[in-house]
Amino acid sequence: MNVVSMVVNRLVWFVPTVLGLLAVVFVLARIVPTDPAVLAAGENATAEQVQEARERLALDRPLPEQFVEYLRQVVQGDLGTSFYTQQPIVDDLTERLPATLELTILGVLAAGLIGVPLGVISGLNRNSWLDHLLRLVSVLFIGVAPFWIAMQLQLLFSMQLGWLPLSGRIDDFAPEAMTGFLTIDALVAGDLQNFLSALRHIVLPTLTLALPGAAVIVRFTRTSVVEAVNSPSVAYQTAMGLPRRVIVWKYILRLALNSTVTQLGLVFGISLTGAVVIEAVFEWPGLGTYAVRSILHSDYNAVMGVTLCVGVLFALSNLLVDLLQMAIDPRGAT
């Protein structure tokens, strides 16, 4: 399979999946006990105002019709207006997407940087005490709830030691947005103070996300390394007397990394799921807090918009992982 046909294949599947997803959320939003027209009209609206809002938002028409109308707007890039922020949802999302992306990307990177080396160490020293220790620690980190880790980290590093800020993304005003990644923007602007502030704010949330991800990567890398160590090609190279260091650092590592990459999509999924909850704990102004808040306020346009956005993120990350895999595995390239 070549790159183009893979991307096309993904796209062909993506459209019906997203349509289905939107339909599910659409129905969900409509069984909410609160009347969206009341929400839209505002708190002190009169009966006429509510009725007027109902008609304006086409809430009096049959559901399928409303759904088709919604899709028509989505295709035109209009996701509607949030009842809560009174802003176009597209604006809300573009404002919040970078925060979540910055967090998850850093989280996945950190998970990889922690997880891969430890997994390699574990796999190469199978059944040593170090291996047992690393396995124990990783299984522990898979077992703890991210929101609980988050709170323990806050308790220790922010409240007791006072080293890192408790919540938020930055102390001062954000630097001029270019990428929306505050750390990068501040760096580009040459604003060291803001950069450090952004950095200090992102440490704990990143760590919270990275720890379970790293645990998954450690386990997976270990398995891949063990598999590679026991692979016939390594047995052959050993029988041919190639130096162990060459076998390990060139051949085994490459085999193991190849299969670890396949797990990146999973880790990204874990991180994004984690972010939904973690953001609430750290008051991180990203998609996760937005999603939770929109759901809690029955802000159904916002819920649909954020679901769509996360669905696209998920699909994109899977696509990227597939492309990466193709790029590094010669067998995928033909």
Add this chain to the structure above:
Amino acid sequence: MINLITSIVRHRTALVGLILLSLVVAVAIAAPLIVPYPEDAQTFHIERRLLPPSSEALFGTDRMGGDIFSRVVLGARMTLLITATVVLSGVLIGVPIGLVAGYYNNGISLVLGGGAEILLAVPQIILAIAITQSLGPSIGSVILALSVTYWPFWARIVFTETRSMCHETFVESAIALGVSAWRVIFLHILPNIASSIVVRTTTAIGTTAFASATLGFLGLGPPPPSPEWGRMIAESRDYLPDAWWYALAPGLALLLTVLGCTLFGDGLRDILDPKTRRRG
């Protein structure tokens, strides 16, 4: 069966996992009998609120003066009830759908498989939050929300395994001999993929316990004063850093539960999966 039991007992990881898991279940069942303050699930003792751990209250007391240890143990019942129901319905919905979608290659399988993929297209927790919010916070809505959103995990794995089973010679020849679809599915395919389902289910117990605690943490679980772990952890946030003990016990309880499932699942996979076994 006897074989399986002896392998589990011999397999250290599986054994530790099983012991942890049984411990949690046993504690949950016997909860009202073993906790020091069984009435603390519902009643307040304002005079005892926010006390640090002591010999009377092993893990301290909460904002209502409830003994946290008692409440966590009593909360195990709720977690167990939610988890067991969700996992059971996940299996009951997901496995048949996966079998049918994997065995047939027609419109029905497309719809079923597509349905599963739709629900897997965003983090489960987002959909679960939306459903619980629509239904209002209660045990029932948590169970319903998680059941509706978690079955695709079973459907997907059963689907993939069934598809590959369909290319096995013994299945192909059974089909060629005109054996009915139901017989092929239940007599030839299901027994061969049962071990993957079991492994998947074991780890799913942990995931579900996580998810239900997450809903509780966001305030969508059973309403207060129910001793739900996630909610207890969330409550503690208002009393940090002084009441550092507040979130300790519920967090550890959740950890032990998930740990038990992960270890037991790992062990079972080793034991049941001949591929890894051969590798030694």
Add this chain to the structure above:
Amino acid sequence: MNPLLEIDDLSLTFRTEKGPAHVLDSIDLTMVPGEVVGLVGESGSGKTSLARAILGVLPGAQAEIASGRVRLDGIDMLDDGKATRDARGRLVTFVPQDPFDSFNPLFGVGTQLADIVRYRAPPATGHRLARSRRAREAMILDMLAAVQLPASRDLLNRYPHQLSGGQRQRLMIAMALLPQPRMLIADEPTAALDVTVQVQILGLLRRIAAERTLAVLFTTHDLGAAWEICDRIIVMYAGQIAEILPRKAFFAAARHPYTRMLLASLPKPGHQAVGIPGESASPLAPPPGCRFNPRCPLASQMCRTVRPLPSRSEEGHLLACHHPLPTAS
């Protein structure tokens, strides 16, 4: 001629979950330079284990040498010292059964050949320094020609999955020859190939062995293949040597009941191949005495208690049987 390989009384046990498996039992074998020896036996008879013992790559955690030694050009191959490590992949090299799995799928074959040259080939004559990239490549291209592959860079840039089974096995042979070894162990090198390619590869091995006075130990299930290219054939049963025959005597002079049954089971034109009745002896609980006794029609009380010692019946013909059959015809 001085022997190149000397195996004395080698007994090998694997620790397994079900107890010790006695995989090799008191194996004696010598080979001289340039000799091509076939090792024939059913699956599980211990051919690969013997090959691994000679290469010194038995799995350390399970394998236990119960007795004996393996010396290659005087070097103890069961040792773990520097001399042994140097000998492996230099003095003795290896052609595996499955050339597909034995390549690392993620590197071009050229890289994998180059690493063999770099780390295993003897230094170029007159040079103490490592070869340049160029020199390595030249050496590899020469070797490609020797194994009858197109001597092209294009081939070297390919990945294992982009080559045919025959090409891969030729490359494996090339890799085994690059270190200029004195002995080559080929463990069922043609098992994964189709018949025409098998014949070509065997011919290639035979020719190369003759040209380079290379000793070859060649394991196979296939009596016919062994007979094609070997000077001597060793018949192994359940970890014991049953009979060693010179090539010319193989069909005519075989006297061990097991060898005769193997010969009788060869597929004849118009007939189906017939197996030997009964199951191969389990190394976990090998029958005492001659391990073949449960399946041997001639087995006597003695066979069930006393192990038959190998004795030389004629020049180059060794036989381990209490009741050998008379030579055919």
